[in-house]
Amino acid sequence: MILRERDTQEGLLVAVCDDDVLGETFEAGDVSFTVSEEFYGGDEVDESEVVDSLTRASVANIVGTEAVSLAIEKGFVDEESVLDLDATKHAQFLRV
Template sequence: MYLKVHHTPQGEVVAVCDADLLNTTLSHGDVRIAITGAFYGTEQATEEEIRAALKNASNANLMGKKATGIAISMG
């Protein structure tokens, strides 16, 4: 999985995506989401690093079954 923390005046936005989704575009009807390294990061992260980042997040952007599964397991 890939992880990038964006620091904003309103708090931290944690972006996590599954490795197989990086540099792809998801489509559903007229909606398209580009999953890029610019937003989700370019270095892989461990599950422990992702959990630590999510604990401090004001907002999270999660893409993929693994990424969302971690957040769901955290409650």
Template sequence: MKIYVKVYRVQGEILVAACDEELLGKTFTEGELKLEVKERFYKGELKDPEELARFLEEATIANLTGERCVKKAIELGYIDEKRVLHIQGVPHAQMAKLL
């Protein structure tokens, strides 16, 4: 299974949005939390999860949704697994690099 990766470059920031491909277009809710995996935000290029490393290396901000994306970011040391939010069992994490 692959992941979608989309890169935004805005005012000196590099935002990486990535999600597991099967989550694209779905919405998850749990209590007052709502996670929308919108196509217009996440749908970029389909990549192997291993390729996420090179995108996160240059990212200043990242928005990651799904088992494969979040697991890879944890393995690479970008995300602390204790800080991962789960909504209807779907992991979601955000990262910001302080420069």
């Protein structure tokens, strides 16, 4: 998976995606979603690093079947809140 962290005034922003979706565009109905290098590009990491990052995140954007499945399994997002976008999945969370 590919992970990028950004410190913001609101806290840690985490973007994580599966390796194979970076640079791809997905569509579902009227929704078109591009997994851009400028937002999601970062370091290739293993599952434990993703979990550590999501644990510390204030806001997270998660794209890809593997990454979203991990986020569900570890309790970061509810499966009901996941968007199906063509051949992949997308989830977000915000801690307040």
